[in-house]
Amino acid sequence: MIPMTVRTRFAPSPTGYMHIGGMRTALFNWLWARKNGGQFVLRIDDTDQSRNMDEALGPILDAFRWLGLDWDEGPEVGGDHGPYFQSQRRELHDTALQQLLDSGAAYRDFESPEDTRAQREAAEKEKRVYTSSRVSVGLSPEEVQQRIDDGHPFVVRLLVPRDRRVRITDLVRGDVEWDCSLMVDPVVARGDGSPLYNFATVVDDAQLKITHVIRAEEHLSNTPVQVLLYEALGYDLPEFAHIPFVAAPGGKKKLSKRDIDKYRKSPAFAKLFQLGDDVLSRLQLDAADAALSPVMVAYYERVGFLPVGVLNALARLGWSLDDETENMSLQTVQENFSLDRVVKASAGLDPDKLMSYQTHWMSQLPEDEKRDGCLAFLAQAGLVADAADPDAVTLTEQVLALSADRIRVFGDILMMDEFFVDADDLVYGEKDFQKRIVKPEQAVEHLSALRSVLAEAGQFDADSLHKLVETFVTDRELKFGQIAPAVRIAVTGKPKGADLFPTLELLGKDECLRRIDRAIGKAESMKVV
């Protein structure tokens, strides 16, 4: 056999968003092509032409670009097998359809949709297997022509050879077989010649010389029809690999856009939605937008995930390198990818595991890239006026040095807004403010006493401050816990965060005093009420 160049494809419909599960399918296709030195093709299945193409396709291509999955042929890059928009391949479909009709492999079915449906329902009721009536198959060519001339509506159906079975050797699932006598003659085209999915897909995949059809498991049931079409058209059969679909967290059901509202209430999904709410709202984006939910790739980009983190998680969903390797760059996955190590069972997306890959790669990220990534988010949130401003850059570097591993995704930097706002704009967490400053008997008193000490401080570096507070605590016979949390809340507005003394140092004496003053004032006014 002549070694063939491996060609895989991903064929999304332009819907305006890129599903994370679809992205995983695309990734496996990309991986297989790259691993074998072949080509990865992007074809746009846009036969449903009612949409604005820019709006509908843009987010999909953006998702590929963001993750760094390039395509050798397709929109924007062209190629030798174009066009890459299904709607523009009509001539190819027409020719193939004619071929089917001429060879007798397909027939015009003049049966009314109502009749067909009635038969289907009757069969269902009697628990019989429904098969096509084929009333139109016995028509002579003249009769067929007469009906066409009369404007009698029809569809074109493939004449399924009922006496045989269709069998494929799936690269993931092994041998799978279907009995053709149980199949309905599938409609391949409408009366106006417009092709239906299974037919157009076969014609396009064959013409694009796709060697490996790697797609999600839900397409397995489309396969026998497609195989029959390949045969009827005289095309070489590609290899099939039906990979498991991505399931919703904590379940076995296919992750679906339709269930987003349900996911929002799911405990297993809570962390991701919470993160989205926290980050997206600060970016003035609509966290309730389905297109920005964790089901979509855009979510991960907007929230500040790293491509390598998302890719790592996606690759490990249904595939493993060996018995221990978890953290893998795209490069590593590409070098080691193989279809025979794809798992057969569906795999639930695990937010915890996803986050662990993400934090691993964030910890590996060079400091300047981490800084720039955060800066972009700060700028978008309006916490920094100009991401290129040297002061902003320096401040961000300092905050990052302080925050250490607390930044898991770039969006987390927005939760450290206390370093980027003035005392007057600092937002206090009311519950914690009550708990640590308003409620404890002498909290305000201690705080003002400490304020005086801090005001007198000559040195305002972390070490000096630490000693200062230690002395303060000892002198007053207090426990550290009686003052530190209060100071933290007063100065940052939050109950937890980076190390306290370096935080104070970074904020600076004046700013700290202003914030403590504001907190004291706020607490007193609350006590009066």
Add this chain to the structure above:
RNA sequence: GGCCCCAUCGUCUAGUCAGGCCUAGGACACUGGAUUUUCAUUCCAGUAACGGGGGUUCAAAUCCCCCUGGGGUCACCA
């Protein structure tokens, strides 16, 4: 319901094709402890699985059969 697919810790998985190295390994999560006078990190330890029943075999998570359970799909959508 028909057809098809699937079945190892809570989750993602290794091991299954070539039965013994499996008193079933790793990771995430969880629990406990150490470090960090918050939080996060880091380190150590621990809990935790072959769905059930029959075979075949000296030996089965691995092979065969049945059952059960879960899922996908059944359009003149893609």
